[in-house]
Amino acid sequence: MNAFPWGFQGNGLAESSYQLASEYAKERLQGRAASGPKLTDKAADFPNLVHADVRRMLLTMRANTIAGRALSLYSAFQLDIARFHPDQAERIRADQLVSLLVFPGQKAYCTDRGFESCVLGQQVLGGHGYIAEWGLEQNVRDARISQIYEGANGIQALDLMGRKTVRNNGKLLGILFKEMEGFIASNKDIEALAEGLTKLESLMGELKQATNTVIENAKDNPDEIGAASYPYMELMGLTLFCFMWQRIFASVHLVKANNDSSENYLNGLLGSGEFFMNRLLPKSKTLLEEIEAGSKSLMAIPADQF
Template sequence: MPAYKAPLRDMRFLLNEIADPARLQALPGCEEVTPDLIDPVLEEAAKLCEEVLLPLNRSGDEEGCTIENGVVRTPKGFPEAYRAFCEGGWTALACHPEDGGQGLPHTLSMLVEEMICSANLSFGMYPGLSHGAYAAIRAHGSPELRETYLPRLASGEWSGTMCLTEPQCGTDLGLIRTKAVPSDDGSFRITGSKIFISAGEHDLAENIIHLVLAKLPDAPSGTRGISLFLVPKFLPAEDGRPGVRNGAACTSIEHKMGIKASATCAMSFDEAKGWLVGQPHRGLAAMFTMMNAARLGVGIQGLGVAEVSYQNAVAYAKDRIQGRALNGAKHPEKAADPIIVHPDVRRMLLTMKANIEGCRALSVLTALEHDVSLRHPDAAVRQAADDFVSLMTPVIKAMFTDMGFESAVTGMQVLGGHGYIREWGMEQFVRDARIAQIYEGTNGIQALDLVGRKMPSHAGRLLRRFFHPVLAYIEEKGEDERMAEFVLPLSKAFGRLQQATAEVARRGMGDPFEAGAAATEYLRLFGLTALAYVWARMAEVALDKADEDPTGFYRAKLGTARFFMERLLPQTGALTSAIMAGGKSLREFEEAAF
């Protein structure tokens, strides 16, 4: 069975030395979020993930979920683990204190999410969807809905889902057919079918709260006619406990490539009683509160799987002896050298390490901005932080999940034939990681969101939230000779990003096809430049401490930063060339020739 140890040292480094602890502690409600508070939380989360969730990962994959007469059961051990999870307060970590939550910042809860995804991605789906439902109801629900549902979602007694997709539509939600008919008591009768509903039915929580997109009888066509409804599995009784069964049922569960212990359900709503969340015909805006949280969460899934794959690849590479080092035997007393001496193995491991640590740093900085957007007393500061998070959401979702799958495949490659064998666990990481590139909007959709929505939004205001700090950093550090090996590559990548941005914007104004043709390469270019920025910042901190570090942590940071700048960041050159080539070869290829 694969092993996993939470990367607490790296997490502490990011929280205390890269992110701004003073900025976090200055936010209302975060005054006491110091290392004395953070460290025990991280340590307890690590213990839960390593000792409770990880041992269920392979058995959950092999057993999967089952359905009988509409009743879905999760694999052995999952209900007990979920109870321990709730009793430990993990469902309430970032929920508001007035709902029974702990009120801790997303900067901390995001790191806990990463640990969960490393240890057991399928398990993490259940509380993960509940967090999104909580956020949507808190932002858009009526006072009555918030009072009834938020405390129970925070405690984990009840869980949540997001019901968007239907058999005939996924991305194009304007095509949904689910109907909502008003009732005399102010509720609505919801009728329709949904598919691919994660955690749609299970035996972990006593009630399941579905957030369902549907159309009212007077709805205009397209996405302008979508409304959002809260539909509980059981209607709450007067005492607040689950009462009468509602008209919401699971008709089947999907048989999937991966995340098999996560119940992915087809749901049928037959005049199910529901309540409007937000305004009529404005459901998509309300649902985006949940979708954006989910997209960031899915990015963390990619990061989590990449980390556990990397750890097991490193362990194998240090243990497996095969061949001799090209520059002479490193362990002549052994029959062969460990494969970690070989250049290509080191290339694979360093690629994983550089991408993982860069993505983790970017996620922490983005989570901090998310906290600022929710808590800062100044509306202008909140807006600026929200702009940054909005801009980075498609980048994190797509970049992190691409990296997660690539790292899972690379980890399998390090193990060679053993990586292809189930007992080693690496093939499960590959299967589990693959879905993250697809759900919550495929990565191609994320790229279109970046170039089609985020780039032109407010005359480029969102872009400036990233461009201006990066440019200021390059100008500030440009005269520091020690930083030249990090700042110069960053400057080149940033110049390419600026050039590509101008070109995509120019072409896209005249022909949207051109923007779409460049979208995927542009997102990757953006993501690599963002990683270069955070790697330069990490290298700057490490330079001051590497010589007096007995653990080697800061020297490893510098070595990884150099590898990223020298071996991974140059990809920005090829990406820029592809972007500048334009979409002609895509446009003019005859459809019949495919």
């Protein structure tokens, strides 16, 4: 479990970068209205936050960071079950689940998304993001090392694809799917969750299709495992984040049903989740296509042509 904390590091640096970048975007004036200057006494009319691409970067940071934090807590909960539950069968189930949640999810996917968020935060600040006094350039460096130590993320992806998936014929994935299917069954009658649950089921189908493709192709060509490993890890991570967002949606629905007063915060969560489902989740199609492309174009080029 040495790799367990690094997902928290990725999430923490991403959150720090988001807070810095979002405050900057709300204060920094940049750009004029298309219809002509509005704030004639100012250098510009708009805070950066009104620009769609700035919002894209901030919402990508926020949506992934929230899901990553939820995955970290869910992983810690399963780790507690694996260690302390009185039922041995439950301990075994949770331990097997943790082997998927912690290493491809926590160690690799959360640190990848953490680094991405730090770089996006730097981009929101423009040139200021490259200056030490703002702190974002330090976040970028600190996030980058988390992708390398305690097992580089490429090695984590190869372990997921080879040892944890192909070697045991997808058994661990079946345990994860059982968790997801149980959640879907428990919430299928809640109308507000229906669209998200349908998308989660579709994503599970894509992950299952990718798994079966690699298992079958690897029988004749072991290079298929290495060729598919990184996009497969990303597809797994995207599926886990989607699962976390459905759990968040369910919690928000429950809190709203009890007339909680935190309306603005809850609506912010829903907005971030909707962005994830509409703008980030479609990347699964590209990942599946990349996995199914196989190893040919990767391995065909002779070494002396590099």
